[in-house]
Amino acid sequence: KAGVTQTPRYLIKTRGQQVTLSCSPISGHRSVSWYQQTPGQGLQFLFEYFSETQRNKGNFPGRFSGRQFSNSRSEMNVSTLELGDSALYLCASSLETANTEAFFGQGTRLTVV
Amino acid sequence: GESVGLHLPTLSVQEGDNSIINCAYSNSASDYFIWYKQESGKGPQFIIDIRSNMDKRQGQRVTVLLNKTVKHLSLQIAATQPGDSAVYFCAENRFKTIFGAGTRLFVKA
Numbered sequence: 465k466a467g468v469t470q471t472p473r474y475l476i477k478t479r480g481q482q483v484t485l486s487c488s489p490i491s492g493h494r495s496v497s498w499y500q501q502t503p504g505q506g507l508q509f510l511f512e513y514f515s516e517t518q519r520n521k522g523n524f525p526g527r528f529s530g531r532q533f534s535n536s537r538s539e540m541n542v543s544t545l546e547l548g549d550s551a552l553y554l555c556a557s558s559l560e561t562a563n564t565e566a567f568f569g570q571g572t573r574l575t576v577v
Numbered sequence: 578g579e580s581v582g583l584h585l586p587t588l589s590v591q592e593g594d595n596s597i598i599n600c601a602y603s604n605s606a607s608d609y610f611i612w613y614k615q616e617s618g619k620g621p622q623f624i625i626d627i628r629s630n631m632d633k634r635q636g637q638r639v640t641v642l643l644n645k646t647v648k649h650l651s652l653q654i655a656a657t658q659p660g661d662s663a664v665y666f667c668a669e670n671r672f673k674t675i676f677g678a679g680t681r682l683f684v685k686a
Contacts, residue, residue, distance in 0.1 A: 468620075506666075507679075520673040563609045563670050565611075
């Protein structure tokens with residue numbers, strides 16, 4: 465059974481640009497959550513999607529958005545990138561809700577220069 | 578605010594000894610707790626979970642203890658091995674998952 469796949473693995477962007485990250489959950493999983501991981505702030509919850517609907521949202525500015533498709537694949541978008549957005553972005557999938565065992569991808573390392 | 582904290586940022590143990598990693602959580606309404614292990618260059622890996630209606634849960638070489646009275650969570654690793662060296666995160670969930678800062682476990686051979 466394939467695990468959670470995140471693409472791309474590494475990305476370098478310039479301040480002011482926008483970026484889209486992709487996450488393919490484990491087959492059959494309907495919940496996808498996104499997290500930002502930085503050395504200073506640790507792992508912070510961005511949002512959770514279930515059946516194409518955003519179910520929960522963390523405390524991030526509106527520049528961070530996401531969506532989920534009918535096949536449960538999810539994308540997150542960050543507009544007007546800032547240097548502080550440099551981080552490892554992790555996606556986790558769960559069978560039904562985030563309140564069950566979650567499986568993480570290897571993440572996308574975003575560097576904003 | 579919401580937060581899950583760890584008492585010790587680093588823990589060093591001898592191979593074969595037992596490890597205990599502690600965690601304090603702040604939201605008394607949290608009903609689901611998870612421990613994750615993260616190795617360098619990888620995403621967090623699920624270790625074990627426990628729901629608020631339980632006090633203890635055992636897995637293979639790992640045990641999680643939950644004390645709701647003092648909002649404390651611990652992870653016990655039996656016979657710690659070099660492969661256990663990693664950063665360990667506790668997390669609490671009530672509609673969304675909040676992670677602790679992490680504890681780095683070093684296993685000395």
